[in-house]
Amino acid sequence: MKPPLNRNMGSTWWLSRGAYFLIMLRELSAVFIAAYLVFFLICLYKVGQGPEAYGAYLRFLWSPGMILFHLVALAFALLHMVTWFNATPKAVRVWRGEERVPPALMIGPNYAVWAVITAFIIWVVLK
Amino acid sequence: MSAHTVPNPLPHSKGGRTHxxxxxxxxxxxxxxxxxxxxxLIFLTGLAGAFGWGAAQExxxxxxxxxxxxxxLIKIFLFVCVSLPLFHCAHRIRHSLVDVGLGGIKTPLAVVSYLSAAVLTVFCAFVLLRI
Amino acid sequence: MGTPTTQRTIKLEVFRYRPEEEDEPTFQTYEVPYREDWVVLDALNHIKDTVDGTLSYRWSCRMGVCGSCGMMVNGYPKLTCAAFLRDYYPNAIRVEPLVNFPVERDLVINMDDFMRKLKAVKPWIIRKKEQPLAEGEYRQTPAELAQYKQFSMCINCMLCYSACPVVGREEGFIGPAVLALGQRYNLDSRDQGRAQRQETIFGHEGIWECTFVGECSTVCPKDVDPAGAIQMAKVQGAMEYMKTLLPWGQRS
Structure with missing residues (x-):
């Protein structure tokens, strides 16, 4: 007898639907965040080497190509942030008796905390 | 197997503890x-300084x-901000590569991903301690 | 005579595969009457009854309870009893068997593997010691019921398996519905069988294979949210694993 027909999703599944593609963009955020972290680590390394090395590296970091990279990386970091925060109610369910705390109420505080942390870091660096 | 029999339980292909x-x-x-x-972080180090917004240039x-x-305190903060996201990225990249068809090299992918994150984490500790 | 000329019609492109006749599947186009209140399953039944009796597919209740009429409708896993023609009209509708399952014939998939996984997770209440009937039922408060109720709505329609790329590539992956159903019993205050589900849910082929694509929850006709059940289980499993790393922790 013939074996049943195999119709499994192939490795291009993420191209077949908008929702899947968005998931793949979410996963791609990791590539850009990792790349940013490597540039950032090099920057820290240059700080350790002294003012000249640091200055030269800043000129590289602030060149048009790298600014473009940082713009794209920022977009991906924000995508990661939104998808991560919005997944909070999936991973954590909080109950008030028989009622589940609404997902929106689980998501909201993340953004508030994010805003405070962001403002605090900017203040520490720029003060 | 006849369509009417209840199938047998799963043959567990891999036993033991998973890490x-x-x-x-x-x-x-x-x-x-x-x-x-x-x-x-991306905004500050990559964009604010470059465009010299506000007090950023100074x-x-x-x-x-x-x-x-x-x-x-800032060293500890930076270490956390770099090391944990590195492992986050390593894990995500590893799994996405499997998701797009590299399931055949699962183990090497995992080793390379986490090893890279570990090496960069050690490098991070090294540069931070040097400053 | 009979059908008025004003009768509107809609085309169905139906996946055909008769293993004894053909090696490769084909698509057969049927033109069926278009009715506002018809669903894809009505159209298939019309074809089967009046046009082509050789077409094979599964169905039973026609009201989203039995979970047997799941098919790919224009590439999306749907219960055909809930997929209205009016949402596609006037375009043709492509009907295929659920993906990620072997096809037996036409729109009929083989679900043996799913049944094996379902059984492996022991989706029933397990007690360390059954109490005699005379002692009465196992009682539960509404708050305890609420903990798992959403996950208990599953009708085993397998749409989530057709939405999951991990199911597509990992033969052993236990999959969304079964993992959610396992958690449904683990979260049930009357159940004491968590240890017996440990390997299936928290083992190599369980929740850790999931990459949280999340489409299982989107396609679920019963709002079960398997992706949520799996994410919750990951948090729980990770915390338990971390405890075993502590010097006073116990390795199970």
Missing amino acids: EPFWWSLFSAGGVVAAFVMPV AFTYDHIANLISNP
């Missing part, structure tokens, strides 16, 4: 850290930055 929860924990912790700090002078990073 996946360990990597998932790092992924998860790194994901939280990245969500909270990565946008502002903030990135060598003296100011070196002084800032020499603070042990």
Whole structure:
């Protein structure tokens, strides 16, 4: 007898639907965040080497190509942030008796905390 | 098998303990850290200084930055901001590559991903301690 | 005579595969009457009854309870009893068997593997010691019921398996519905069988294979949210694993 027909999703599944593609963009955020972290680590390394090395590296970091990279990386970091925060109610369910705390109420505080942390870091660096 | 018999239980192909929860924990912790700090870090180091917005141009002078990073609290903060997201990224990249068809080299992918994150984490500790 | 000329019609492109006749599947186009209140399953039944009796597919209740009429409708896993023609009209509708399952014939998939996984997770209440009937039922408060109720709505329609790329590539992956159903019993205050589900849910082929694509929850006709059940289980499993790393922790 013939074996049943195999119709499994192939490795291009993420191209077949908008929702899947968005998931793949979410996963791609990791590539850009990792790349940013490597540039950032090099920057820290240059700080350790002294003012000249640091200055030269800043000129590289602030060149048009790298600014473009940082713009794209920022977009991906924000995508990661939104998808991560919005997944909070999936991973954590909080109950008030028989009622589940609404997902929106689980998501909201993340953004508030994010805003405070962001403002605090900017203040520490720029003060 | 006849369509009417209840199928047998699963033949467990792999027994024993999985260490996946360990990597998932790092992924998860790194994901939280990245969500909270990565946008502002990228904005500050890659864009604000470059465009010289507000006090940003002055903030990135060598003296100011070196002084800032020499603070042990800031070193710890930076170490957390770099190391955990590195493991987050390693985990995510590893799994996405499997998802797009590289399932045949699962184990090498995992080793390379986490090893890279570990090496960069050690490098991070090294550069921070040197400043 | 009979059908008025004003009768509107809609085309169905139906996946055909008769293993004894053909090696490769084909698509056969049927033109069926278009009715506002018809669903894809009505159209298939019309074809079977009046046009082509050789077409094979599964169905039973026609009201989203039995879970047997799941098919790919224009590439999306749907219960055909809930997929209205009016949402596609006037375009043709492509009907295929659920993906990620072997096809037996036409729109009929083989679900043996799913049944094996379902059984492996022991989706029933397990007690360390059954109490005699005379002692009465196992009682539960509404708050305890609420903990798992959403996950208990599953009708085993397998749409989530057709939405999951991990199911597509990992033969052993236990999959969304079964993992959610396992958690449904683990979260049930009357159940004491968590240890017996440990390997299936928290083992190599369980929740850790999931990459949280999340489409399982989107396609679920019963709002079960398997992706949520799996994410919750990951948090729980990770915390338990971390405890075993502590010097006073116990390795199970």
